[in-house]
Amino acid sequence: MDPLTQGMLGAALTLSVSKRKHLRTAAVLGGLSGMAPDLDVLIRSSQDPLLFLEYHRQFTHSLLFIPFGSLFCALVLYYIFAQRNALTLPQTWFYCALGYSTHGVLDACNSYGTQLLWPISNERISLNVISVIDPMFTLPLMVLVIGAFWRFKSKLARIAMSWALVYLTIGAVQKQRAETIGWEIALKRQHTPVMLEVKPTLANMLLWKVVYEFDNSYFVDAVRVGAHVKTYPGESAAKLDIVTDLPWVAQESQQMADIDRFSRFSSGFLALDLYDQQRIIDVRYSMVPNKIDALWSIELSPDANFSDHVKYVVDRVTTPESRGAFISMLLGRD
Secondary structure, eight states: HHHHHHHHHHHHHHHHSSSSGGHHHHHHHHHHHHHGGGHHHHHHHHOTTTTTHHHSGGGOOGGGHHHHHHHHHHHIIIIIGGGTTOHHHHHHHHHHHHHHHHHHHHHHSSSSHHHHHHHHTTOBBOOOOOSSSSSHHHHHHHHHHHHHOOOOOHHHHHHHHHHHHHHHHHHHHHHHHHHHHHHHHHTEEEEEEEEOEEOOOOOOSSSEEEEEEEETTEEEEEEEEEESSSHHHHHOOOOOOOOHTTTSSSSSSEEEEEEEHHHHHTOOOOEESSSTTTTEEEEBBSSSTSSOHHHHHOOOOOTTTOOOOOOOEEOOOHHHHHHHHHHHHTTTOO
16 A cells, blocks of 8 residues: 555554553554555665565565564664653554554555565465555545544544444455456356456546456456446457567576566466567556556566566556546446
């Protein structure tokens, strides 16, 4: 989730349990600690463009790392802030731990994948029940947290935590509805998917993207699950076959290793870019949910040296046409 939402949720949890005399200090500690795990974005390399993909939402987001990450936050914030507000170091650590603990769990609720069980497991857990940015989730949370902070009302913070739980539960119900429709779409085509995923589109839980694999191809569709269901049939693309699609990539080269790394991040949903045969795309994400128009990809080169890395490409530029198509689907128009 975005840093604002992470901070608000971390503050909400600490506000809901803190003593009145510590309320505002606890809120600051919880809010800052709730954002802290995303400092892993600083782990990057100009030589290795995929390094940040490996470490983002990895150890800093693990449930087992909460005691250590929160202790780091506590040691920093105690001497900068908490000590002057009459908190002991153990109290500071407690509030930091509460805030820090919300981050990985909330990130696991959206679609990018979070290594909650690292180092026991490298699996990226993604529940796909909320978009990475969702104002309908964040704004009520923020209003309630601000109210609790200024009015010294822990009850408002508990309402904020209840709102978060209720909203995520609604997201789970919407996901189930979208998944059921996705299977119906596939079966109408006489397809039996090898795997099928549904993901909420940006900033809402009405419009969902369906992605499934059948017969070595990926099919993407959009479904709107409001009071009435509406489907938007989409595009398909052949599943990446490195041997036939990229025969010039050497088996032991760095480019081949980078393809494997990108595949793990993308849960294997890889295909060649329809417009650039030297790019490998993650078919799960696009601005228009029934299109195969990837938001990110890796670019390879036949002329690369054996040790050269791939290039990581981000393409989040939207056009009036794509925005119009997205809004029409969101509103349930034909």
